[in-house]
C-alpha cells in the first residue's frame with residue numbers, strides 16, 4: 001500500500017472536559033481509516049499514560065502538523081458512535097464559533113461548555129402557601145400598610161398561584177431571601193424541596209391554558225407541524241406586531257415539539273425576561289421548564305445543566321447563553337425579539353446568537369423560530385429572499401387599538417419661542433392624561449449616562465488620564481469615575497485649567513426631564529429608570545412593579561422602559577428626542593431608531609383605553625421616523641435596504657472589524673497599518689477601510705487602532721481572519737480582536 005505521500009493527521013484530544021482542564025489536551029495521530037470521521041466534537045478512545053490504559057475523550061482540534069515527535073505519538077484507538085451526544089455537539093459548535101468569530105479554541109470551549117466543577121446538587125426549592133387564604137390576605141394588607149414592597153409582591157402572587165418557584169421569587173420577582181425566611185418562620189409559607197415538588201400540589205391552571213388560537217395562529221402552527229412531521233427543518237420568522245399573539249404561538253409550537261419527545265431552547269433578551277413572561281411558560285410546562293439568567297449563582301447554573309442533561313426539563317428559557325444548555329434532543333430553538341442587539345456577545349468570541357442558533361439547529365436537526373415586531377434588517381432580508389419562511393401577524397390578538405401617533409417638529413417649537421424640552425402638544429397631552437388619572441411614559445432616546453463635568457468659563461471637560469473618555473460625576477459620593485477603567489478622583493471645586501469656580505456637572509438627560517416634569521406638573525408622581533437608578537440588583541424589577549401598581553403617574557426613562565412591559569393604564573407615550581439615535585455614526589442608526597420608536601409607541605394603549613404617542617424630533621421627514629410613526633415596517637425595510645445596497649453594508653456585504661491594541665501607541669498603529677496593507681493584497685474581492693484610531697482611542701492606557709474588511713463573500717473574510725491570526729502568534733505586547741458585523745461603532 002502506498003501511503004507515503006498522504007499527509008498525516010493529528011488530533012488534540014481532551015479526556016476530561018471541564019472548564020478547568022481545557023488546557024490539558026493530548027496529541028494523537030489519526031489513522032487513515034478514521035480521517036473522514038474525525039472532527040472537533042468526535043468522541044474517541046485513546047491509550048493513556050505509560051500503561052496505555054484506554055480512556056474516552058473528545059477531539060478538540062485537527063491539524064496536519066504537531067509540535068511533538070511524530071514517531072512517538074500514539075494512534076487514536078477507536079471512534080465512539082454516540083446517539084445523543086450533547087457534549088460532542090457543543091464542541092463542534094465551539095469549533096464553528098472559533099472559526100467564524102475568531103478566538104482560541106480554548107476560549108470558544110469555555111463559552112459553550114457547562115461548568116464542570118462539581119457542586120453539591122441542591123434540590124429544587126419551592127415556596128408553598130401554608131396559611132389559609134384569609135391569613136394570606138391579612139399578611140398582604142400588613143405589607144401594604146408597612147410599605148414592604150417585596151413582601152407585598154410575594155403575597156399577591158401566592159394568593160393567586162399558591163405554589164411558586166423559589167428562584168423565580170428571589171430572582172425575577174425581586175423578593176429578598178430574608179423576606180422569604182421571615183414568612184417561613186411566621187408559618188405563612190413553607191419552603192419545600194424537590195421530592196415534594198414531584199408530587200405537586202397542582203399549580204393553578206391559568207386561563208391562558210384554554211386560549212383558542214385565532215385563524216392566523218392556527219395556520220402557522222399547522223404549517224410548522226406539517227413540516228416537522230415531514231422531517232423538514234428550517235428557520236421561520238414570525239413578524240408580528242406587539243400583542244399580536246406571538247408568545248401564545250411559540251407556546252403552542254413548543255408544546256407540539258415537546259410532545260414529540262424533543263427539547264426546546266427559548267431565547268429571550270435578559271431585560272424582557274420578566275416575571276410575567278416566565279410565569280406564562282410555567283403555567284404550561286410546570287417543573288419541566290427552567291430559566292437561566294445572570295442572577296443565578298454558579299452552583300445554580302450547575303444544577304440547571306445537570307437537570308438538563310438528565311432530561312428532567314423540556315424547555316429552558318434564557319438569554320443567549322441558554323443556547324449552550326446541554327440538551328441531548330434539541331428539536332426547536334425559539335428566539336424572541338430577535339432584533340435585540342444583546343444577542344451579540346460583547347466579549348470574545350463575539351458571536352451572534354442567531355447564527356449560532358442556526359448552527360446548533362443544524363447539528364441537532366432542529367428548527368428555529370425567530371420572532372419580532374421589528375425584525376432586524378439582516379433577518380428580514382433573508383426572509384424576503386426565501387432563505388427563511390416568513391409568517392406575518394398584523395392584528396392585535398385581543399382588540400385594543402394601536403396608538404394614534406403625532407410627530408412634532410421641534411424646530412417649529414423653537415421658532416414659536418418654546419425652549420422647553422416639551423412641545424406644547426406633549427404638555428397638553430400629559431395634562432389631559434393626568435386629569436383622567438391615566439399613566440404616562442416618557443422615553444428619552446439616548447443611552448442613560450451620568451453627566452460629565454465641564455468648566456463653563458473655559459469649556460474644558462474633565463477626562464480620564466488613562467482613557468480617551470470623559471469622567472462621569474457621581475453626585476452621591478462627590479467623586480468622578482471612569483466607566484471604562486474604574487479610575488476615580490474627587491470632583492475639584494475649581495477648574496484645574498483656569499481656576500474658575502463655575503465647574504459643573506451636566507445632568508443625565510433623564511434627570512433633566514424629571515426636573516422639568518416636576519416644575520410643570522408639581523402634583524404628578526414620577527419614577528425614573530436609567531443606568532443610574534437601576535444599578536442595584538432588583539431595582540429594575542422594583543421600579544417596574546411600583547409603576548405597575550400605580551404608585552406613580554409618569555415613568556421617565558431610557559431604552560429600558562420600552563422593552564416588553566405591559567402597563568394597561570398607560571395611554572400616552574412621549575418620545576422626547578426621537579432623532580438622538582440617528583446622530584450616531586453607525587450604519588445601523590436608522591434601524592435602531594425605527595425599532596426604538598416603534599417599540600415605544602407600542603407601549604401606549606395596551607389595555608382597553610385608547611392610546612396616544614407623541615414623537616418629538618428635529619428631523620420629522622426622516623424615513624425612520626415617518627415609518628415608525630405609521631408603524632409600517634415593510635416601507636421602512638424597503639428604504640433601508642436600498643441604503644445598505646448603496647453603501648455596501650450588511651446584509652449585502654459582511655464587515656469584519658480588526659482591532660489592534662497595545663500599550664505602545666506606535667506598535668498598535670504600525671501593526672494595524674501593515675495588517676491593513678497586507679489584506680489589501682489578499683483578493684480584489686475584499687475592500688479595506690482604514691486603518692484609523694478607534695472612536696475611543698485609548699482605554700486603561702492601552703491604545704486602540706482599527707480597520708475594516710468588507711466583502712460580499714463571507715468565506716473570504718474568514719480567510720483574511722485566519723491569515724491574520726496565524727501571523728500574530730508571538731508578538732509581545734499586542735492584541736488583535738475580531739468582530740464580525742459589529743453592533744457598535746468602533
Ligand code: ADP
Nearest residue numbers: 211212213214242243244245246247248397398
Ligand atoms: P406578543 O407576544 O405578540 O406580544 P402575546 O402572545 O403576548 O403577544 O399576546 C398578547 C395578548 O393577547 C395576551 O394577553 C394573550 O393572552 C392574548 N392572546 C393571544 N392570542 C390569543 C387568542 N388566540 N385568543 C385570545 N387571546 C389571545
Ligand code: ZN
Nearest residue numbers: 455458495498
Ligand atoms: Zn476652566
Ligand code: ZN
Nearest residue numbers: 464467482485
Ligand atoms: Zn479610564
